[in-house]
Amino acid sequence: MKVRPMIIARTFEELTAARTSLGPTGLIATMGALHQGHLALIEAARQTGLTPMASIFVNPTQFGPKEDLARYPRDEAGDIAKLEEAGCALLWLPSMEEMYPKGHATTLHVHGPSQHWEGTQRPGHFNGVATVVAKLFGQMKPGAAFFGEKDWQQIQVVRRMVADLHLPVRIVPVPTMREEDGLAMSSRNRYLTAEERKSAPKLHAALKHAVQYLISGKEPSATLHNARHELAAAGMVPDYVALVHAETLEPLGTLQQPARLLAAARLGHVRLLDNLAVG
Numbered sequence: 001m002k003v004r005p006m007i008i009a010r011t012f013e014e015l016t017a018a019r020t021s022l023g024p025t026g027l028i029a030t031m032g033a034l035h036q037g038h039l040a041l042i043e044a045a046r047q048t049g050l051t052p053m054a055s056i057f058v059n060p061t062q063f064g065p066k067e068d069l070a071r072y073p074r075d076e077a078g079d080i081a082k083l084e085e086a087g088c089a090l091l092w093l094p095s096m097e098e099m100y101p102k103g104h105a106t107t108l109h110v111h112g113p114s115q116h117w118e119g120t121q122r123p124g125h126f127n128g129v130a131t132v133v134a135k136l137f138g139q140m141k142p143g144a145a146f147f148g149e150k151d152w153q154q155i156q157v158v159r160r161m162v163a164d165l166h167l168p169v170r171i172v173p174v175p176t177m178r179e180e181d182g183l184a185m186s187s188r189n190r191y192l193t194a195e196e197r198k199s200a201p202k203l204h205a206a207l208k209h210a211v212q213y214l215i216s217g218k219e220p221s222a223t224l225h226n227a228r229h230e231l232a233a234a235g236m237v238p239d240y241v242a243l244v245h246a247e248t249l250e251p252l253g254t255l256q257q258p259a260r261l262l263a264a265a266r267l268g269h270v271r272l273l274d275n276l277a278v279g
Contacts, residue, residue, distance in 0.1 A: 026050035027142035033187035037177035062128030
């Protein structure tokens with residue numbers, strides 16, 4: 001049950017004043033257009049005994065030149081209502097000027113787990129992610145930050161950044177929230193046409209099949225080839241289907257532990273991401 005109304009801070013002064021009264025907190029960093037997956041992160045923070053905080057900021061530095069920042073879905077009023085209902089204690093809603101003030105000259109450049117996959121498909125993306133997440137950690141000072149496993153590579157990039165910069169934040173992965181048919185929840189799913197929405201769960205299905213094949217001893221390269229073929233047959237254009245080390249994100253030629261299957265595929269104008277643990 002919600003103890004007090006959610007505080008909304010739009011300036012750093014308001015945030016600082018509100019933050020001092022909250023005690024140990026867990027942060028859910030978002031770009032808005034919230035869905036049940038985001039709210040599951042709020043609940044995960046509550047379940048660990050932390051006071052949930054959230055941020056909403058559509059970060060321009062993680063969008064590439066061919067990616068439509070203006071098209072990213074926004075619903076501030078709806079997001080506020082969902083967070084209040086979920087029991088969020090504090091929402092940070094900064095302006096562009098608050099996050100990137102005039103004269104700002106510092107950007108993080110990440111390597112390691114950012115190098116392949118989304119790092120190749122979206123050059124500079126993880127530099128933008130790491131920079132804004134580091135800013136949020138500095139501004140909001142959470143004890144822990146909760147991230148959905150749908151963006152598995154992002155979690156590993158943030159973990160590496162936190163370790164390398166000695167930031168006092170615990171990174172907590174939360175299992176991917178899915179629709180009943182298996183589709184990973186995402187803000188961009190709203191752009192799928194009715195016909196595309198019927199095909200979209202086949203990404204998850206292809207990964208499940210590939211995990212079963214790998215566990216049964218099938219050779220990885222053949223398994224990945226079959227998965228790409230399965231996606232193409234469903235009308236998708238795969239960007240990659242990869243078997244990787246779950247922490248370093250380096251590709252694996254043989255099944256080793258810990259392992260993860262990563263996939264990204266385009267369906268119409270929507271780009272779908274998913275991943276599964278192997279074993």
